[in-house]
Every structure is written in structure tokens, then in C-alpha cells.
Amino acid sequence: MRERRVRARRVFGPAAGAAYPHVVLVLRSDLLDAIVAHARRDFPVESCGQLVGPETGEHPERYVPMTNADEVASDFAFSPAEDIRLERELDASGERRMLVVHSHTRLPRRPVAHTGLPEAYPSPKDVAQMEWTPDQHWLIVGLATADAEPEVRSYHLADGEVVEDELAVVESYMFSHTGSDDVPDRA
Template identity: 35%
Template sequence: MLTLHIKLVEAMLAQAQKDHPVETCGVIAGPIGSNLPQRLIPMQNVAQSEDFFQFDSLQHLKVWREMETRGEAPVVIYHSHTKTPAYPSKTDVKYAAEPKAHYVIISSNRLYGEEIRSFRIVDGIVIEERIKIVNTYQPNLEQLKVA
């Protein structure tokens, strides 16, 4: 199960709506070894596509180095689907490179509402997991940051 603070969910949804019809993307970092997403980092989709996302390679390197310096890891990798339901495409599965990350997909297509789903993707296997949205992390709300 993935537990997400409501502020992070709201930030992802707002970013997806702002970037629509281009797929939005980003990362939520948290302390290494934890399962606590804390700091939302919007990323640039250099593909500028309605059905594919790709992190800018320089931004990707910079963000991963910054996380390492801060003692963080990518707890969540998120992106939107602008034409389809929030379920990993074959391309999403192929490029899922962080086996410990939760892959969150947001549908920004009005046909599906503001659908948000989370998956674990390891070695081509997709497993959906529940998302619990909370107003407070216990015990450390002051660590929550939206960049």
C-alpha cells in the first residue's frame, strides 16, 4: 500500500491538469530506506507527447544526485495518461527502472475523472496497490515538502 499526503496528491493532479494534453511527470522523494513520500519534484517531459513521457536527461541526473546528497530515494515516480485510463502501458512497463518505487499514474482525461492509481513494476510484472490518502503523516508532518 502507498500512503500519500493529500498535498502531494493535489500537487500531482494540478500539474497533470496544467500540462494536459501533454503527459506530465515527476518524482516524489523520501528518506532512503523509507516508504514515506515527502518532497514532490516536477520533471520536464522532453517528449512533449500526449501518450509518452521522458525525463529530461540533465534534469534527471541533477535530481537523482540531489536526492543522493539529501539522503533520499525516489519513493514515487508519477506521470499522467491523457487519453487512456490510469494503467501502465507496455512502454511504461518497459521503462520502469526503479524496482523499489511506486509508479503512480493519473488520468487527466475527463472520461475517467481524476483517476489516480499506484503500481509496483518489477521485471515486467505489474501489481496494482491501494493508495491511502491522508491529511497527516504520523509522526512527522513537518518533513513534508512540495518543491
């Protein structure tokens, strides 16, 4: 199976150049397609959802789109009723939340050009929420318009700093554990 790399890992802010463990987030293309479709459908309001998977698994198996209950179009909050329902469902099915997913729409929310940061970068509010669940990764879809090319990035916190994960999009998880440069040459 072919694998496509979306972005190389990058650290922004004071931690740039710091030695953090290299994290590669592997995501099936059908899940990414569903996430981007949800972001396009909800544009210009931020979309939100969760990637979930088996309690003991390494990879998300499904995307759960959720209702953005925030009244401000440039923010998001999970619907409390949906969030509780999802938590009960995950407990019953032996699954867990693996990634928080949401979109950033290019509203006059912040002067992107002046910060040097990508649109798909955690806002100060996102970072504050990330601190509540420091082991969870956040996937952000940046969209300038509903039909624009999406900018998709994933982040986590390491020692209080926002660190970008490398994102590998694959057709199947079956062969995602190895890359061509990992296979010994048998010539």
C-alpha cells in the same frame, strides 16, 4: 486524522487471482493535490515527476515536478538535465526516489474501451521502463480533460506482472500506520 481510500488493490492480466503481498501506498493529500495540479497544467501533454523521501523513510515527503522531454504528447521522458540534477540533489540531501509519477491523457493513444483497462494503467512502454527499476512504484493520473475528475492509481511489478497497489490518501503520516479496525475495542 481521517484517511480516504482512493482505490482498492486490483491485479490485471494473467496474474489476476495470484497471491501477491498486499501493498498499501500511503500518500499525503497535499502531495496528491500537487501531482494532480501538475497533470492539469500540462494537459494534454503527459506530465511527469518524482515523489522523493528520506533514504531510510517509508513515505514520500515531496513531489518534484519535471519537464517532459518526450516529443510525443502521449509519452513521457524525464529531462536528462533535470534528472541528473535531481540525482545529485538527492545524494547530497540523503533522499531517494520513491515513486515515478506521470499522467495519461485521453488522446487517441489506445482503445481504452476495448481493453477493459483503466486509463490510469501502465502502457506497454511504462511496463518496459518499470522493468528497469522493479522495486519502484509508479503513480499514474488519468485525465480525460484538463478539468475532469482524475483517476489516480499506483502500480508495481511482482514477478513480471503489473500489480495495483491500494492507495491511501491521508492528511498526515503521523497516524497513517493504523486504521480504526486495527485499534482494539476497549468497551
